[in-house]
Amino acid sequence: MDAYAFNLEEYIAFARLAGTDTEGVEVKAAAGGLPKNIVETLSAFANTSGGILVLGLAESQGFTPVEGFDARSVADGLAQACSQKMMPPIRASIDIVPFEGAPVVVAIVPETVPYEKPCYVKARTVYEGSFVRMGDGDRRLSPYEVDRIMEGAHCPQFDCAVVPEADMEEFDSELLSLFLIFQRQESSRAFKDMSDDEILEATKVAARDEAGTLRPTLAGLMALARYPQRHYPRAYVSFARYPGTSKADVTLEGIRFMDSKNLTGPIPLMISEAMNCVRRNMKRVSKMEGAFRVEEWEYPETAVREAIANALLHRDYSPEGLRSQVQVNMYDDRIEIMSPGGLCGEMTVERLGELGASFSRNAVLSRVLESTSYLAGFAEQGKVVENKGTGYFQMCASLQKAGHPAPVARDYISVFVVDLYKKGAAADVRWESSSPLPRLESPLQRAMRKAEQHYPERIVRTVTDFAGESGEAVTIHVVESGSVEFDIVSFMDEADEPVKSSQLIESLGRSKATISRALNRLIEKGVVQRLGGRKGPGIMYRLTRNAL
Template structure:
């Protein structure tokens, strides 16, 4: 259901079957006036994917109209709250409609654009009054999440900061000399007459500390340092090879990982080392073209290299963000690249791949990497990035040329993840797909289909809730359409509360035996879990979280 195609009658019919309201809709009786918690809901909807507020229906009474409901007073109070008690003001559409003979207030709350988030309750200040929608409730954003949303208003400058304790001796001489040579060749007039020291300071590779001592910046150290992890131990890259399509899978020999390593060094070296590890773990096919034999990896090197370079360049380098590494995980059907920090400023998932569109979180680092050469001794040549807004475009183009599915991406407040599916992965991915579901600023769900050829069925489970425990997103589940299992998961996805088998029987028009068999199959696949007693009327079911 979209926010702007909301149908009150259809929704209340669903809510009555479920016995509760849902993620995108908040229903309140408001019999005593506008609820105090309404400001939190306005903030949550504005910071997530928008939503609809319905006032004047009593959930406990089966969503019936509230006797004596003062619709005009409540509507005016809600409009006043949107305009005067929220920052920035919420531009909601508030109207009074009639439902089953009773007046009801319906307010449509749009999602704020990235450059205006977060929306917060004025009386509580930004870091204590910003919320996000999760399930059918409102969750207060952590200070870290608020800071990441603020980057949509102005680019951060962490990459320009001096690294305390670092010195010029921490630079890799080969990379540093190659960088300066490239800069002088590209812009001879701009740097004419500048000393090396002046050039490096002008390009934010170095800066002066409070005592006037020249030291490397974070950007300079990450791009051109010998061992930046001396100062930022977790600003590294992890590479893991999983034997199946889920982290729960193990190999025939009982191994959880076929390969696992932590890659350190400056960004050019980490990318090159990652490519070495990738070539060691993927299949290679050969094709004779003329007098030459061409070897091709099952994943285009350009796509992987660009995705990893983007992750390292655009990741969150704030003090909190530096506590997490970029993760590259290779499964039997895909490669996932996860970086700390979501998309920055006006960039959205929908705009990825637009030629020339680039909103780098770390502008100084992006400029430095444009002229940073790869280290000698590796297969990579040229500069690390182009910094022209073409990185994601190249990923898509190289996958398309290899007849592979489009990349699948999700943006989250605290992380960004990209999946590259290899050709023909649909059969292997039968039960499990990638954990994406469209942009949902703080844990909301949104429907999105896997690229054509990536899976034969429809996505029936799409969760964008970030798990601090696992350090990744939950998994969506792909089932063949038209099956009872698929219909059950469809229904459970819309239900914010666990439901009984009786509700499923009534909603889907199936017998008790059919529903029970389908539920057992879904539980065997760890897609659905049962709560309460194993038998009897007290048992209810929900999707595995």
């Protein structure tokens, strides 16, 4: 994160209105020097989405400068804490900036790369010194969460483990037969001389135990067995339709659930039954297409199916993770899908839906489900998953095409949540104009969006609307007249080629810091594109489309 992307004056103005700091920004007085618990906040930011430390302002006194604050000593101490007290070391950007006539320390703490997490306090153990950011505070990670993070760095292999008590008779004969037929068709040369058992071993649907007996693996059991819950009682899907917008809501008659059901069986059956539950609890909406009236579901079926399939495919199948089930919770304004276990490997919330970006917590199960078909009589048809890294992308594309808000994804290490909203709900969740992917906000971006509501004359505004019946999202970026951003956009609009920041500084008579902050805001909003990397003399900038 670029330090110039954070505007201290605007943020503090917002914090004074809100009366508190936020999830992505921690403000501390540090009157007596660097606080001892600063290492916990460093760990929390590094393990979440990064964040910003502001030292030298007293929150209890309205975020005013602390008298006698030793900025240089605190900055040096913070740099030492980042490099020597944290594992892995944190490469923070630390600066001393003026604020209302006094020096303040501002530190940009980057998120630790996934394969090096968790970032913890070196003087404590990884289980005692790992924290995560929750709200505006720091929470110690549980041992389960620490294990999942470390395990997720390389993606686990619980799905290919032999299930000791299971036997081959537990497979559903029809599901297994279609799986084997598909394998022989797709890999005719490799499997032409193999027996059924040899193919099942090769695809890791089954494996030999220590005694040499062929038994189902967890992946084979979950995908192709008649009742895998015999061995994993919590490996099911719970469906619930709530009467309001939260689990706490009840009807006037005191009813907590308008519909609920526990769905068991192999994954293809659970997906099919979950879709039946969703259809039973959503309305059909009519709309005109030319001279014809067309009916469509309240939620796009493709989006719901992909979300449920992904939850079952990528859930945590460790012994600890199997203590919880996948949840499909339906509210008045959204469908919430909760899956045990967070993201793993190098996948982050920001990369979800990125074409070509895929993660397989359960690589064997992914390959098995790719070759598994829904049976005749199931509500769904075709293969269970595509496994081509496009599942989340397809979900987003179907929602956008139907005119729905973008899905909201949240990664809590121990659980992953996706919310699919109705049309007209979640007004703050918008689509970018150039892609069917949701704009997922970091904690800093959320804080800046709130500040934008109070100070629109100083920040670029983004207006998104849906174009008629096509459901296509059109985003227009509006630059306020008289602002630095307006001057930059006007200058670039008249230029025949990309410009350097030095040209803007000289032509507009603004400081380097002011131009850099404005450029970063324009880039963040998609109005300006940076060319030539992130640093160096060769960087140039140009306008993107839809800038006014």
